Amino acid sequence: MLKTREIYSSTVRSHFLVDTEVCHIPNVDPFDLSINTLVNDKNFIKCSNVTSLSFQDDQGLGLNICVINTKYKIQFFYCEYHGINRGNNMDDNKYQYTPNGTIFKKDIVVTxxxxxxxCYDKSHSVIYSNYHAFILQQPTRLQQLKTRFSKEENKPRETLNVVMIGVDSVLRLNLIRNMPKTRDYLLRHLDAIELQGYNKEADNNFINIVPKATGCFAEELPWNEQKSEEPFEEFFF
Structure with a gap:
């Protein structure tokens, strides 16, 4: 079936991942013949051998001057970047570029x-194109958190020593099939633990982390989308 089966080894020695009076989750073979028509080996995307002209450094956008001087010499003219956003359209598959670009010939700070x-040569032909994603600081939000923390610092209602972070990812069986080396490294070298009985309730991270953290479904909480901007400190789970 899939080549990735060669390095797959199950961490479960039972017919069930969970087998209790109220819950039975079968231990499904990720390479079972019944899904032969649904999964197949993928061809890897081969990256270009051309060295990037642009690179990221924190919130800075830099130019690889060595590559410009050795490969493009006198042809290089300037580079320009445009922001990418959704505008007023919330469709995940639609986006737009900001109308006014920022021209630069040296390292700059991105906003x-x-x-x-x-990047363009002196005849205004494109000689290079790339995309970058930055994590920008949010001073207003940081100040809000600092103010809230200072109020609770001296008279905390409770002391917490555990931080849970939910990360959107792929299904466990898909990870086994498509990212076997990553899984193997996590298990062998980082002592990772597979949450074999942890299943998704619906799409998006919030809906799935609520049952794990509170023992309730999201719709059972005193919460709805209209309260999405409110902090969870006001809820007593």
Whole structure:
């Protein structure tokens, strides 16, 4: 079936991942013949051997001057970046570029989270194009958190020593099939633990982390989308 089966080894020695009076989750073979028509080996995307002209450094966008001087010499003219956003359209598959680009010939600080970079020669032909994603600081949000923390610092209602972080990822069986080396490294070298009985309730991280953290479904909480901007400190789970 899939080549990835060669390095797959199950961490479960039972017919069930969970086998209790109220819950039975079967231990399904990720390479079972019944899904032969649904999964197959993928061809890897081969990256270009051309060295990038642009690179990221924190919130800075830099130019690889060595490559410019050795490969493009006198042909290089300038680079320009445009921000990428959704505008007023919330469709995940639609986006737009900011109308006014920023021209640069040396390292600059970026003010957009997602950008497209294009570099031009002296005839205004594109000689390079790339995309970058930045994590920008949010001073207003940081100040809000600092203010809230200072109020609770001296008289905390409770002391917490555990931080849970939910990360959107792939299904466990898909990880086994498509990222076997990553899984193997996590298990062998980082002592990772597979949450074999942890299943998704619906799409998006919030819906799935709530049952794990509270023992309730999201719709059972005193919460709805209209309260999405409110902190969870006010809820007593």
């Amino acid at each position: 957009e989270q997602f950008i497209r970079v294009k």
